[in-house]
Amino acid sequence: MKRAAPPREAPVRATRRAASLVIVNTGDGKGKSTAAFGTALRAIARGWKVCVVQFIKSDRWKVGERDSAIRLGVEWWTLGDGFTWDSQSMERTEAVAREAWRVARDKIASGESQLVVLDEITYPINWGWIPAAEVVSAIAARPASVNVIATGRDAPSELVDVADTVTEMRNRKHAFDAGIRAIRGIDF
């Protein structure tokens, strides 16, 4: 797949203007949320109002991104109280995800932010905690100025259908699989 030479012609140009986009970052690889947060910072640099809603939260994951984003003026909703693996607290985790969706739905409908990031929303959708149809309706009915980025593995087909751009982050090789622990500063 190597190119022998750089391209000599400019790429074709798209001509249609969309008022806003729906972007989905999915797949089993790294970078889904990180790319979304990078886009959020780009939007902030352009003077936009940006809101991030995290649907799943672990204790230390994404703390660095969150701190940088908040410093730059991103409105950041972490309603999750930590993702837990025992069934006892699963009911509470589900309630938190539903509450996060209520916040996100209002943020999308209000039109106050030009970008709303639904971080890891695919999990509560796939687990049946948030109806996919409700998410798609909220996105389809959004004010024209509101861009939406949704992240998480196994994006449901309804979400893929409503999206303008879908990127699949695929894991081709991972340090973790070689037994290497996550590094503070890089992985969290």
Next chain:
Amino acid sequence: MKRAAPPREAPVRATRRAASLVIVNTGDGKGKSTAAFGTALRAIARGWKVCVVQFIKSDRWKVGERDSAIRLGVEWWTLGDGFTWDSQSMERTEAVAREAWRVARDKIASGESQLVVLDEITYPINWGWIPAAEVVSAIAARPASVNVIATGRDAPSELVDVADTVTEMRNRKHAFDAGIRAIRGIDF
């Protein structure tokens, strides 16, 4: 690929500590550079010194990320003078890419940054402007504290081999293919 229920067990833990990682973001999809910049901001939030070297630069692309990153203290080298598609200025573009590599090589070897991002370095490698073997040697001989992230399509196999983590961003659907123009704030 939907999960019927959330996982009930914590994932296995990796046990080996690496002093630093080599990460490659490749593929034809979006998010390769943006995820790298997101990781850079995470590292900055952890108090690291971070250096980004851009090997290819278009006139407006990534300006938002660059501005946010610089505001947060990232050392950002844009030696490229704009990627051009005419053969006349290609010679100059090549010289700029080679100069960018000299800067990047020194930054890696000095150990002064805990993270060095080689943004879009795969292109000048694949075009034969920078020897892949030289890049791999510089990475392999780096001080133990220096993490490296390389981005760009068609990562050469030598780079994949030296990497701990390789993510392929795949384009599953793209607004551009539907004729929709890039949006300021989202795409640039």
